[in-house]
Amino acid sequence: MRDVSIIGTGQTPVGEHWDTSLRHLALEAIKSAAKEADIDHVDGLFVGNMLAGELSGQGNLGALIADFVGLRGVEAVTVEAASASGGAAARQAYLAVAGGVMDFAVVVGVEKLSDVVGSAAITAQATATDSDYEAAHGVTPLAIAAMMMRRYMHEYDAALADFASFSVNAHDNAATNPYAMFHNKLSVRSFVKAPLVADPINLFDAAAPADGAAAIILAPTAWARERGDGSIRIAASAAATDALALAERREPLWLAAAEKSAGAAYRQAGVTPGHIHLAELHDAATVLAALSLEACGFVERGGGVNFAKSGGITREGRLPISTLGGLKGRGDPGGATGVYQLVEVAQQLRGQAGPNQIAHARVGLAQSLGANGATAITHILMKDE
């Protein structure tokens, strides 16, 4: 095992890219990352994708994208773990470089969710639930999040308006991120009046399915240091799972996989939650942001919503989250999202987040959740000084 660093990052704007195919989105992100990395060869490509087969009729994205970006012949594979696919692809690439099998690995998360609308889109999204015991009864991923939110409101005596701070913060930060899907600010008043999507989750509570691609390039830290242009070290990489079906989990309001993978990541990096300067969490719905804060140990159980309400998650707060918009503000391109999170944490640690920059950011956490927490991949990045 050797240390691994991120030596290049790239991303496309997140949005509705009806005129751009999967391969073109991937190319755009990889090109930017390759320009930054400036390396003369690549040993492997890891694609994070969730629904290309279902929505674009395209499988085997590994070979397809390798060829299209000029890497024909290179080892390439697609990694899937529902909405954690991007984080999972990054972890597989990390394993290859850390283990010494590869020196330079490209990770690209790419997804097109907006081409298909209506019931076909819902059916595709529902593959992230337990198809026999949830989807078969009409349950979608967002419906599961809605049940979690309803339970949270009951258990911790929270009102709808109490969740607003997550979305307000996300839109505040997205407003100045040129790659984000939404640039409009959001008020608590708008939040509570938004039309319902899956009661109690409304339009401004849920992240929008979107299209986009993000890429990172990994290399051995020793190599990056020798070159000496201040890379970002992956101080920890950890993955864990939980039951897919909500009814099968030990506690519906506890993200056990998130807790397990974050805990393993803290141990690997030799840090505690208090050392983390910013976190990109999987805020596909506000309740997931709250539960992630709790599972990662940033706040006590049941304290997520109040922490957000009291300003703890803003750029000036104790633990800034969704610093470039998060899933809610940047948009949620499925299997690409986990790679966007890593790109954004790297941006912050490098001091390249522009108006969104967090002061003194040296340690950042990115956590990618699949299927409302059935899969959790946690990475901790550190500025390599």
Added chain:
Amino acid sequence: MRDVSIIGTGQTPVGEHWDTSLRHLALEAIKSAAKEADIDHVDGLFVGNMLAGELSGQGNLGALIADFVGLRGVEAVTVEAASASGGAAARQAYLAVAGGVMDFAVVVGVEKLSDVVGSAAITAQATATDSDYEAAHGVTPLAIAAMMMRRYMHEYDAALADFASFSVNAHDNAATNPYAMFHNKLSVRSFVKAPLVADPINLFDAAAPADGAAAIILAPTAWARERGDGSIRIAASAAATDALALAERREPLWLAAAEKSAGAAYRQAGVTPGHIHLAELHDAATVLAALSLEACGFVERGGGVNFAKSGGITREGRLPISTLGGLKGRGDPGGATGVYQLVEVAQQLRGQAGPNQIAHARVGLAQSLGANGATAITHILMKDE
């Protein structure tokens, strides 16, 4: 990098399992493998699957299967590379164990292709082609293989009957494999008279899409040796890609990815094609078996069909292939197929192939192809003595 061994194998019969779900198939294969491996914990689960999202409405098989087989919490992920998904999942697990991140990794290939028939099944299979430039014009994976076969017949002056030996050999071997889909023998006469599927490929030329699951468990070779019950060492693991679209490949009759990954595998294992005692190749259509023999260097270019015709591929031949039926005789459960190949090579090296046993088998090769050769994963296994 440390050596990795296979310490357990399991498989379900291949067939049409209408009454058994993905998770139950996976459980059956993993249970058998776990019984053989007899270990007290597992560090990770790697699922090879191609079409569960499209055909069973189920994504995130990693978390789902981990939970169902009693491994809730364990790191788990799905790996996809079209019909090479099983080989690709094995390679990811190999990377994790070889790199020292995991000690014990479970690989399960699982697929259900027979639940859905008609155009939906064809559409799903076609995700393995280039959707924009092939599937959009109605081209399916088998149609691509048919074009390759037609070209092969033209280029090397081969007749339909010349390809029969591949299927005859596959059925001969499947007849005595209790896990195989077909137990009927096949004559050259039946082969040439079979109804066409995609001209010139006929019913007895193409492997049947099927359901099934196969599993292997990996551990460090040093650990396996200490326990001392004769494990199978993974002497090489290599992957490569080519263009997805046939028209984009340098030569339609040359499996460049198969050549590249086999070449890398030979170098890793320190062997030449002449050292291989048996090979499980991706005979989804007979022409792919012929081209694989050529790309792997077992015969000269254009010599694959004649090699088979002269008996080179039978159990007593110079290079036995499809020794337990291959894709044609055992059946082709998509993303599970690559793991079946590894299980079968391990069976041979352990001397557990029953009536199908190859004499003096100590080095075996398994090659998993995705999308008619756009992805190729080659493993070389050796009896660890």
